[in-house]
Amino acid sequence: MNAAYVAALQVGAGVVLFCAVMTLWRRGVRTIVSLLGVQGLALGAVALVLGLHERNAALLASGGLVVILKGVVIPGVLLRASRLDPLSRETRPLVNVPASLVAAAVLIVLSYVSSARLTSLAPSVATRLVPLGVATILVGYFMLVTRRRAVSKIVGLILVDNGIALVAYLLTSGVPFVVEMGSSIDVLLVVVVLQFLLLSMRRHSDVDALTERRELHD
Amino acid sequence: MTTTLWSWTTSLLQVVIVGVGSLILIGFMAKVKARAEGRVGSPVTQPLRDVRKLLRKERLHAHHSSLVLPFAPMIITATAVVAVWISPLVGTHPVMVSGADIFVIVYLLLTGSVAAALAGLDAATAFGGMGSSRAMTIGALAEPALLVGVIALAIQSGSSNLAVIVASTLHNSDHAFGPVHLFALGALVIVVIAETGRIPVDNPATHLELTMVHEAMILEYAGPELALVTLGEAMRLGLLFSLVANLFFPWGVATSSSAAALALGVAALVAKLLVLALVVALIEVRSAKLRLFRLPELLAGAFALSVLAIVMGLVTR
């Protein structure tokens, strides 16, 4: 077992979760989106490391795709959306920042405890890191639910996607390349759709008033 | 030399270096800050001179204070000295090293903090009470982060004894640069800044009511007791810095009982302390003090980083 491979895999997966926790901590929207970019690069690095170790060309291609798409393109699209509001900061989340961070710590421990069954099916260096992916999913979901600003919610959604992608890489060395391509393009298109919605809503009136609207109800 | 002689020499060296050296360290940090801000600043040995000046003054006690006021400085300094005595700073085998458990060290430091807080309350002034409550709030948030962070290291090394952790990090260099150590380092740097009362948590040079935390607690002290408090606080800072330096960068620590190893250990400790002090001073220069209600964010972040370090340790075993 190559020590460099093990170390690179562990650091990559650790950085993915670290970026997720940092997005809960920082408030500036531009900072959060940059963290998302770093996370995308780390995710791609994990795929590339796995691909090099297993000599899997499809995984290498998938890693390259992730680096470009989730590390560069998607944060770029989001930065453009946030440029409409350059000083935007998350000022009144539903759960304040210290409590969110403590909740993140709880979620991380929870994911470690609940992923034991997944690791025990096929223990290896990669599958032992699965709790980090599950924790990213939970942190992303938490962010989606507790943040008010539209861009923060989108970031939470992308965190969930990245977490699931990390779990897929660690458990099954990725999914068949067709599915991987489709999934990446879908994520990109979701971001584009959300960007389109934000722009259209902004033309109508203030964005966040619309994302918090409760006018459609019974 | 024999093991007992070696242990006693190690411990004595540690107390002397940390005792005198921390005061110089504080002066060094002030000098770095001054230079970075374009001033000349006071000389590096200024805190030593301040202590000497204070020792010559008369003892003054506030009117309504009790025995707590004169005893608290002794407790602060005594706990600091004991902690320095048994911690693996210069070598891995000081006296009573089996007692150098994480929990022992942390609770020794905590006893000192509680003594200081009680002293702040004792003089029955508004400033003292306010300082005590703020200091205890910061402490309550920083302690879990500190404990959890060091426990992450303990999980990796298999024991909560600090000397064992230092020795195991020395032996496994891949641990030293692994993700567990990285995250724990980040968390502990924040906690150390909080515990020693530096910017961005607390400004050690201010006496404004709005911004005082630690200074408010010791406002009522004068003369020799203030000198003792200053020494005790300096030793706590020195201890915390040395622990961070040795837990994460243990190279140079004396593991064998020879004079050469001890000399190397002393030199390494001094060098690491200077580097760490430089880093902290530069952080101080570059940041502004955080508003009090933003402190829970910072410390909760440190806590989250520590938990991250623990889970990383568990998944990378």
Next chain:
Amino acid sequence: MLLVTIVAIPLFMTLVTALNPWRAWIGRLSAAANVAVLILGAWLGVQTMSGARVAAARLLRADSLSAVMVLVIAAVAVLATSFSAHTMGREIDAGATTRRHARQYLLWLQVFISAMLIAVLSANLGVVWVCVEATTIATTFLVSHRRTSGAFEASWKYVIICSVGIALAFLGTVLIYYAQLHAGAGSTSLNWTSLMAVARQLNPAVTRLGFAFVVLGYGTKVGLVPMHSWLPDAHSQAPAPVSALMSGVLLSVAFYALLRFRAVAELALGPSFPRTVLLIVGVASLVVATAALIAQRDLKRMLAYSSIEHMGLMAIGAAVGSPLAVAAVLLHILGHGVTKAVLFLSAGEIYTLEGSTEISELSGLLTRRPALGSVFGVGLVSLLALPPFSLFVSELTMFRAEVDAGLAWVVALSLACLAVIFASVLRHGRHVLLGARERATPADSRGRATIAVLVVALVLVAGLGLSSWPLSPLLWHAAHLVTP
């Protein structure tokens, strides 16, 4: 060849729409294309009775279950696209929308239909997921077509909730793939056939987790409680043909994915776990929809909640897992799809002609516009599962299967809920349809044509209810495929 043609036709239409500006003939051509797909789907149904068809380098695969889904997708698509051609022209003339927006609408509609067809004809469960995600993206643009703040609010909620749900479905798919990789049989593709072959050797703990996520994830797209909150908003704010497609078919396509995974889970875990999970979400959906239908104020929201109710009934039917139950569920998919489409399209006509779909603002529709009113009324009768319509047959059969499986309490609960729903919908329908109003100007020839199409659809549903020939062998064959 057949499969490739079925997939190629809507893709070709997408290309045509993308390359041309808005023209009325494009809308009519797309309706004709969907008629062609319907005919081809019927032929596919005949073919797959004798075994599955594979095409396009094993990327596409059709068995009788896929054929049933193709039939329902094409049938509703015919209705929706012919209406779209009609309503878009009308809206452009009235200045309610621009040619550019109409063209985008038609383009995304075609993408939507193509994605659904590829989803049911794909061999790989991962590609099914990609297509269902693609439908989310396409329908978001469609839901926000009207560009009002209500439409934007609905599409924002829709895309966020469904994206999270779809992501969970992906996680479930990955977990089941992981179990498959370590089932020791050497098969490493996400194809449904290879998954079914090794299903008995899948690790139970991992499969349980994966199936739960799949139910949560695809259940979001089906509109099952507790992930249903996007449904009333999205289905009521979208243009009528889009609501028809979404309510009638998209929910069923996601349900199709659930059926496939349920078969795998039953082989791997035994019948009790999948049954319990599906029962919980099914009963919850039924109860929540019942409660919500009592005090509805808007016609389209009422229809949306009725969709949640029917999806709940179908989930309960799927929970039983016997061939009789699943055959009834498939019949229900067909009947509900066409009925819901008819209802949404007539609600759309009501909106255009009367200016509102608020129940309080409508009355006397039967006297004002007899043709439209009777179509809507008969549609409601069909929705309430009254004979002779096929929903009556499918619900009765599902209840019989549930009693056979020892779930008589579920039948009792369902009957109670259906009784409440019957009363609520009847009350709302009575308010809308009855009353003394003077007759409005009679519809023009195009309006008469659209009503005629809806009447034909209703007649078909009634015919299906009277005798499910020639579909019953196909339904039985399909049911046996997913009930091991």
